[in-house]
Amino acid sequence: MIQFEQCTYHYSKKTPMETVALQSVNLTLEKSQLTALMGRTGSGKTTLALLAAGLLQPIGGNVWVDGLNTRIKKNRPEISRKVGVVFQYPEQQFFCPSVGEEIEYALKNYQIDNPQRKLTLQALEDVGLNASYLDRNPFQLSGGEQRLVAIASIIVSKPEYLFFDEPTAGLDALAKRSVYSIIKNLEHSGRGVFLITHDTKRVKREVERLIVLHQGRVYYQGSVDDFFTQSHKMEETGIIEPFC
Amino acid sequence: MIEICDLHFQLGQKIVFSHINLEIKQGDFYAVIGGNGSGKSTLLKLIEGLLMPSSGKITIFGMDTHNEELRFEIRKKIGFVFQNPENQIIASTVLEDLCFGMENLGFSREMMTERLKEVLTFTGLKGLENRNPLTLSGGQKQRLAIASAIITDPEILLLDEPLSMIDPEGQRDVFKLIVDFHKKNKTILMVTHDMAIASKAEYLVFLKNGAIELCGKTAHIFHRLSQYEELDI
Numbered sequence: 031m032i033q034f035e036q037c038t039y040h041y042s043k044k045t046p047m048e049t050v051a052l053q054s055v056n057l058t059l060e061k062s063q064l065t066a067l068m069g070r071t072g073s074g075k076t077t078l079a080l081l082a083a084g085l086l087q088p089i090g091g092n093v094w095v096d097g098l099n100t101r102i103k104k105n106r107p108e109i110s111r112k113v114g115v116v117f118q119y120p121e122q123q124f125f126c127p128s129v130g131e132e133i134e135y136a137l138k139n140y141q142i143d144n145p146q147r148k149l150t151l152q153a154l155e156d157v158g159l160n161a162s163y164l165d166r167n168p169f170q171l172s173g174g175e176q177r178l179v180a181i182a183s184i185i186v187s188k189p190e191y192l193f194f195d196e197p198t199a200g201l202d203a204l205a206k207r208s209v210y211s212i213i214k215n216l217e218h219s220g221r222g223v224f225l226i227t228h229d230t231k232r233v234k235r236e237v238e239r240l241i242v243l244h245q246g247r248v249y250y251q252g253s254v255d256d257f258f259t260q261s262h263k264m265e266e267t268g269i270i271e272p273f274c
Numbered sequence: 275m276i277e278i279c280d281l282h283f284q285l286g287q288k289i290v291f292s293h294i295n296l297e298i299k300q301g302d303f304y305a306v307i308g309g310n311g312s313g314k315s316t317l318l319k320l321i322e323g324l325l326m327p328s329s330g331k332i333t334i335f336g337m338d339t340h341n342e343e344l345r346f347e348i349r350k351k352i353g354f355v356f357q358n359p360e361n362q363i364i365a366s367t368v369l370e371d372l373c374f375g376m377e378n379l380g381f382s383r384e385m386m387t388e389r390l391k392e393v394l395t396f397t398g399l400k401g402l403e404n405r406n407p408l409t410l411s412g413g414q415k416q417r418l419a420i421a422s423a424i425i426t427d428p429e430i431l432l433l434d435e436p437l438s439m440i441d442p443e444g445q446r447d448v449f450k451l452i453v454d455f456h457k458k459n460k461t462i463l464m465v466t467h468d469m470a471i472a473s474k475a476e477y478l479v480f481l482k483n484g485a486i487e488l489c490g491k492t493a494h495i496f497h498r499l500s501q502y503e504e505l506d507i
Contacts, residue, residue, distance in 0.1 A: 047409050070411075070441045071440060202506070203506035204309060269442065
């Protein structure tokens with residue numbers, strides 16, 4: 031499990047631009063069921079994922095991943111293998127000339143030698159692509175295919191916890207369905223999957239558990255259905271249907 | 275005022291548009307929809323003159339985008355807003371960001387002051403002039419991107435998924451801003467995957483397999499879209 035204990039994080043600390051991202055957050059994330067993280071822009075959703083992956087260190091409190099404190103430097107390689115983050119528009123971070131190399135990069139990074147090509151093929155299969163993609167240039171794929179390759183490059187190292195930050199932004203309905211199907215498969219394989227999103231419609235349809243962040247604090251934890259029956263909570267946290 | 279005549283556009287081996295035609299009149303509000311890779315963003319770039327047709331032509335107020343001498347005049351008529359506002363924020367304060375386009379187009383000091391006053395009020399950015407744009411909320415950043423695009427008072431506003439990266443409240447504010455700008459008899463072309471947003475446009479153009487699959491008044495054609503699985507109806 032991932033535990034946030036009195037966790038605080040500020041951006042641009044001790045500058046005129048200092049911004050409170052998270053304030054004394056106590057939260058436990060478990061591998062139980064697909065969980066959506068929602069809240070206004072700037073409510074701390076992405077910061078929470080970055081802290082869980084050890085990519086940021088709290089300025090107050092602690093974050094523990096399966097008992098490993100993210101503050102301790104020697105824990106970080108193991109934490110980064112345990113926690114994967116699929117960033118918004120991950121395909122913008124492609125830098126390899128072929129899909130195969132792009133996916134294998136993580137394996138090389140984690141010094142997983144054995145056998146890289148087999149794991150890469152498995153990851154491609156897991157996102158619904160086949161071996162014909164291995165030698166293709168990732169920059170010449172469609173937007174939907176690029177997103178799938180980007181997800182494959184994260185799941186290839188088999189992280190136990192996965193944060194997806196707006197995974198379907200900019201995708202058409204077909205590609206969205208593919209991404210949600212991958213997310214569901216990851217959930218069923220026993221991973222902890224956390225979905226950062228503004229897509230109220232999809233959350234209602236696909237997710238059961240919800241965590242709402244508001245002004246850097248945990249405002250709600252519970253079932254999706256319960257939250258969406260409380261209109262005052264929806265208004266207060268800005269989780270609304272924009273064009274009703 | 276935007277005329278697309280027999281437009282063919284090819285990127286390497288891939289045919290993006292195969293001989294399409296479209297006429298958009300002053301004051302029209304179009305949503306451009308279609309699956310990934312259907313050419314929605316490419317269409318906007320062709321209209322802006324950032325890409326050139328392989329054959330056929332696009333004219334803006336009668337000016338052919340092929341004509342290099344007219345390119346500056348064409349750009350003055352068009353404002354462009356990208357999906358991610360951070361990709362078009364270039365200055366360290368809101369004020370500097372808003373002035374950049376006007377300085378480029380040679381606006382006088384008096385004109386700049388007048389436009390700033392009007393646009394800051396219109397976009398609700400008044401009071402944020404000295405803020406670093408990167409410290410604004412997602413909705414505020416997108417409003418700044420739109421403000422920077424409309425401050426030169428273009429006749430046409432092209433928007434590429436302007437609401438996809440902001441929260442629902444921000445979406446509501448930004449969409450209202452787009453609608454308010456349209457009410458000034460401005461022409462809007464907005465790419466979107468969100469059918470709820472597309473349904474609010476006056477006209478729809480649906481791109482598929484290098485062609486215009488459907489085009490017309492939203493009220494007349496929206497019901498026909500449910501058969502297409504790439505659209506999230």
